Amino acid sequence: MIDAAEAVHQKLVRRLRERDLPAIGVERGGLTLTDLAELFxxxxxxxxxxxxxxxxxARGEGFYTIGSSGHEGNAAVARAARVTDMAFLHYRSAAFQIERSKQLPGETPTWDMLLSFAASSEDPIAGGRHKVIGSxxxxxxxxxxxxxSHLPKAVGAAFALGLARRMGVAPSVPADSVIIASFGDASANHSTAQGAFNTAGWAAHQGTPLPIVFLCEDNGIGISTATPHGWIEAQFRARAGLHYVACDGTDVVDAYRGARAAIDHARRTKRPxxxxxxxxRLYGHAGSDVQATxxxxxxxxxxxxxxPLLRTAAYLLADGVPADELLAIYDRAEATLARAAELAIARPKLDSAAAVMASIVPPPASPPPARAPSTEERTALFARDAGQIDKPQHMARLLSWALADLMLQHPEIVVAGEDVGPKGGVYNVTARLHERFGSARVVNTLLDEQSILGLAIGCGHVGLLPIPEIQxxxxxxxxxxxxxxxxxxxPFFSQGQFTNPMVVRIAGLPYxxxxxxxxxxxxxxxxxRDVPGVVLAVPSSGADAVAMLRECVRLAQEEGRVVIFIEPIALYMTRDLHAEGDGLMTAIYASDSTPVRLGEVGVHDDGEALAIVTYGNGAFLSRQAQPLLAAAGIDARVIDLRWLAPxxxxxxxxxxxxxxxVLIVDECRSTGSQSEALMAFFTEKAPDKRVARIAAEDSFIPLGKGATLTLPSRDGIVAAARALIARG
Known part of the structure; x- marks a missing residue:
């Protein structure tokens, strides 16, 4: 039985040989014979x-078979766009990349893709880690x-172009660029896609610049589930905020007409x-998919x-290119690529765990140097806080001032999230940032976390430094x-060529x-905790929060890192540690304090009997437990991890x-918590230690007085420490 790919191939060759090609019109939509030949x-x-x-x-030398056959009309989109129009493409976009490569000398797209098929470490984009469209x-x-899943960040990149213009920051792509994002009709139903469309329409409805082209390549089926006839058009022809353009991707002339109309509209109006x-979709979803079933x-x-190849051939034949030459082009491509493939499969592969992991952490970047604000600038910035800035403050206010200072020093920083603007956030951490820096740099988003993080990723793509907030x-x-x-x-799939520098601020944890x-x-x-490359930071005091936030911004800016900065809600307004009025949880804001570097732990006291290893609220409770333990004759050192990953x-x-x-105190649930990893860590690295842990119960947290019943407490820490000592 002949396979699907061979059947389509034989039919194409026969029809070219017999000049049995589809009927075409006289219009060429501005495409010359040379243009059509290049597209073919x-x-x-x-x-x-x-x-x-x-x-x-089939030979065991290639590892990816989701192809572009039937979708080759997207080459016309590449021809209609500029090479600087950032394109977030799905996996049926090989023709797009091949056609776009003709705008830059020295590109070798088919060789690059063959290396990718063969999972060679010399693949210039992913280094053998995956078959991807990318450059x-x-x-x-x-x-x-x-x-x-790439649509939120594509929307974010389009939105960020407008932000950069308003901020006076030069983006990494030309300011008049259009963002292109392709996807299939089945993916259009995904909640991630729907959120992206909604965000784009929401922004456009308010007149916010958002130059993006959503390219829906509608082949009528998602693996084996058919898309109802007319569904995509019914969903999007009259969707608020989206300008709808339809074209036939099997007809390269009509595809080019539609692509030009869409891209020109997005560039001219800056609307989605x-x-x-x-x-x-020819052949089926992938090599293992037999669609005849x-x-x-x-x-x-x-x-x-x-x-679509038959239709493009029909245009060329009508314009004087002999059918034999069209067949020769087709056959030469097969022979040339087959020879190249034999070379590609012999190229080096990833050969060690270290090689695989080499791109998890991006290479150092060369960011613009931080500004050195003048005394007058800082005085003006904190004018309304002049009466408080030299007095001890709680974590929320210290973080607010630190954010303001960082934004003054780094003009490329954007703060974004629900209610971060005039309201100042739920806990007032972003208070006055909006009045100080304006709506271009302090962005009130819609209520959609996918869009908030997509905006952050998109901002990173165009050269901004996002600090998004998840409420x-x-x-x-x-x-x-x-x-x-x-x-x-x-960074993993691009060998660090692309990064998403960001500091994601999240208010969280219990109590x-x-x-x-x-x-x-x-x-x-x-x-x-188990996402490779992500930095996870949890401060336990206002002073640490400021110093760690500065390090997080450095990690994002200089190392391209994705940083998660968890702010313990219960400590935001906490002022006292042991007794009312002691003020031990407050600090005077220091604009020049030394950052707490990644990997630096915090140490409280020098007790020799016991080390309490903890973080966040656990550090607060453990420090409260110290004098009670001392009264019982147990001198304990509290070690605040600060950095949970790595x-x-x-x-x-x-x-x-x-x-x-060692007593591990973990406010997260016993199952899946940091305490599990720490128990394993001490077993492997310090087997001579007696180790115990106290963690939260595997329970959700209720409201009211029951909120802390399942959590570690000061007294619970004291009891666990005494029990560990009693074990000898």
Whole structure:
């Protein structure tokens, strides 16, 4: 039985040989014969790559077979766009990248893709880590197997272009660029995609510049589930805030007409466009997908009749190119790529864990130097706080002032989130930032965490430094894949060529008795701890919060890191540690304080009997427990981790030192918490220590007086410490 790819190939060759080509009109939409020939070459190269990928897989030399066959009309979009129009593309976009590469000398897109098929470490974009469409020089950030998860950041990048213009900051792409984001019709139904469309329309409704083209390549099916006929048009033709353009992706002339109309409209009006391109999916979803098992043969053959290469060939034949030459172009591409493939599969592969992981942490960047604000500037900035700035303050106010100072020093910083503007956030941490820096730098977003994080990722793409705020820790679960699947993976799949520098501020952790239950008292950080490359920071005092935030901004700016900065809500307004009025949890704001560097732990006291290892609210409670333990004859040192990922292993072992016992205090739930990792850590690295832990119960947190019943407490820490001492 002949396979699907070979069947389509044989039909194409036969129809070219017999000049049995589709009927075409006289219009060329501004495309010259040379233009059409170039597009045909790109489409043919893409098609032959698809065929070759399946042959390589059958030999065990290729590892990816989701192809672009039937979608080669997207080459016309590349021709209509500028090479500087950043393009976030899905996996059926090989023809786009091949065609775009012709705008820059020295590009070798088919060789690059063959290296990618073969998972060679010499693949210039992903280094053998995945088959991706992507190129730094071509302004195509790499995507993997997208289900529209890239759309929020594409919207964010388009939004950020307008922000940069208003901020007076030169973006990393030309200011009049258009953002292009392609996806399939099935992905358009995903909540992530719907959120992106809604955000774009919401912004456009208010007149906010947002030059983006959503390219929906509609082949009528998602793996095996058909898209209802007319569904995409019904959904988007009259959608608020989106300008709708339709075109036939199997007809390169009409595809170019639609692409030009869409891109020109987005560039001229700076408003979002939905480009609905009808396509066909030839072969099936991927090499292992036999579509004859779930589709009628008549439907498959009807799609094969709409093969876009046949239509482009018809235009060239009508314009005087002999059919034999068209066949020769097709055959030469096959032979040339087959020879290149034999070379590509022999190229080096990733050969060690270190090689695989080399791009998890991006290489150092060269950011613009921080400004050195004058005394007059800082005096003006804090004029309304002049009566308080030299007095001890709690964490929330210290963080607010630190953010203001950082924004003064770094003109590229953007703060964004729900209610961060005039309201100043739920806990007043962003108070007065809006009046100090304006709406271009302090952005009130809509209520959608995917869009907030997408905005942050997009800002990073165009050269801004985002500090997004997620209002409560539990809310991040609505959008966690923007951190895991998009932000954290970008340097990994681009060898550090693309990064998402950001500091995500999140109010969270437990110990609030009167507010919100489990949605506002969430005590799990597991969603961040196992994401490679992400930095997780948790301060336990206002002074540390300021010093750590400065380090977080440095990590984002100089190292391109994705940083999660968890601010313990229960400590925001806390002033006292042991007794009312002691003020030990406050500090005087210091604009020149030394940052707490990544990996530096905090140490409280020099007790030798016991080391209490903790963080966040746990550090506060453990310090409260110290005098009670001392009264019982137990001198304890409290070690505040500060940095939960990566774990500050060397500093932690040094701080524990010769102390024979370690008590781990973890405010997160026992299962999946940092305490589990710490128990394993001490077992492996310090097996001579007696180690115990106290963590929260595996429970959600209720409202009111019951809010702390499942959590570690001061007295519980004292009891656990005494029990550990009693074990000898």
């Amino acid at each position: 070459h790109s489409q043919v190269a893409s098609r032959q790559l698809d065929r070759l990928s399946r042959r390589l897989q 730094k020089r071509l302004a195509i950030p790499p995507q993997t197997s997208t289900i529209a 466009v939905f480009l609905h391109m009808s396509t066909v 779930y589709r009628q043969r008549a439907a498959i053959e009807a799609e094969e009749e709409r093969d 409560f820790l539990a809310y991040v679960h609505n959008a966690e894949d923007q951190i895991r699947g998009e932000a954290a993976t970008l 609030q008795k009167g507010f919100g239950g489990h949605f506002h008292n969430d005590n799990s950080l597991a969603v961040f 774990l500050p292993a060397e500093a932690l072992l040094a701080a524990v030192g010769t102390r024979p016992r």
